[in-house]
Amino acid sequence: MSLLQVENLRVHGPARELVHGISFSVESGERLGLVGESGSGKSLTAMSVVGLLANGLRAEGSVLLDGHQVIGQSDRALVPLRGSVAAVVFQDPRSALDPLMRLGEQLALPIRRRARREGRALDAATLRAEQLRWLDRVSIADPERILRSWPHEVSGGQRQRVAIAMALACGPRLLIADEPTTALDVTTQAEVLDLLDDLARDEGLALLFISHDLPVVARITDRVIVMQHGRAVEEGPVGQVFTRPQDEYTRGLVAAARQLETAVRGMR
């Protein structure tokens, strides 16, 4: 059984349909990329997977997350699935953390929840050790200081690392990353990508990686789905899609990425 099985997923907005029937699956430990321009429906698809569509949006079709149907379920029924099966990391590191809570307290929330879920007692020393271990897992220097800091006192890259640590501390088997590196500068972006790559390998995580950025997706995923106007226009292994694109839209995307690369090289 696949970890995630999406069949003919449609998302309806208030006025029209935004995602027109998309199907895909993610196996345990597999990394799938969803690529497309803004408005192509890739984020909607990802949010439908965990039943977190914004108010006024409605999903239809079938989403089996670890064998449990997500579509049409009440929020209450989904709470146990979330965190234990899937967690998300978002684009904007500024709004990814509660501005009025020290980073240590925020990181403690998923750790406590997981301990309660698994029926483990968690004393202060164990909690502290877990906090430090997760910060170490996301390669944060000076973790003691970070635990005491407010979100505005640390850099965007560090905030994103803490957000990733929080998502992983829930113990998910699928990590949904919605443009997790888009708001970061190029160097930090590369570091965070390497980090996600390492973490996914070490923890045996499946990854659903959403981005408009082809090189980024090519770097981290095995398989991609190219989306345009709420439809999947092309699907296949990363190498094949990017070297021999079949669909015209994908060809355009790849050519644009190549052009940019050539232009950057020419300037050097």
Added chain:
Amino acid sequence: MRRTSLWIGAILVGINVAVALLTLVWLPYDPTAMAGGRLQPPSWAHWAGTDRLGRDYFTQVMIGARIALTVGIGAAALGGLIGTTLGVLSAFAQRGIDDALAATLDILIAFPTLLLAMLVVAASDGASLGTAILAIGIAMSAILARLVRILTKRVLAQDYITAARCSGLGWGRIVLVHVLPNIAPTVLVAIALQFGLAVIAEASLSYLGLGAPPPNASWGQLLQSAQSTVYNAPIGVIAPGLALMALVLGINFLADGLRDLLDPERGAA
């Protein structure tokens, strides 16, 4: 600069609170008994002179501080509780219910507090401290609910809320852990400002006879009874007026200082 306003506010409000507490245990004169001649000007014996019946005026202004604070605290507590609850619920409610609530709040805000107070008085046995608190509290809760609703929606739209939900945090916990702390600074400052307005509203209500009945001399009532003798004894209007101004000014300064103190990005946290 910000610290100065916090200090001025704290001192002005502190004096008022101290005086209000003092009136519970000690008064310079019996507020209902004749203490001297009628309409005397201020003197060492009577700091604010005497009223038409020869009662010590300063004693009455002191009692007024207690009434003003009681109504202010009562209304702020009532308005804050109802307003925050309604606002948070409204932010979570389905679209139709939310719209209906928002429209109701708009109507309530447009409704004059005075008229509301008259309705409350008419519906109960008569004007009292309780009716004043109830009327002002209801009016205040509408304003606060609208603010809380918008603030809550803004917090709920943040990524960390979605991330928290995705990691399995229920709505109740999200409100306690993320929403309330994040809206608290703004809401507390709004409540403090509304507190000042509540004191003024109470003075207006009792000026019109819709507040606490005598002998609970509220500042508004003192102003009203001193109106007819304002040319002979102007102190009768000046004393409660100054006291009212000092308290409201102090509350506003305090609210302003509080805003900066509660914001970790701007304050010293």
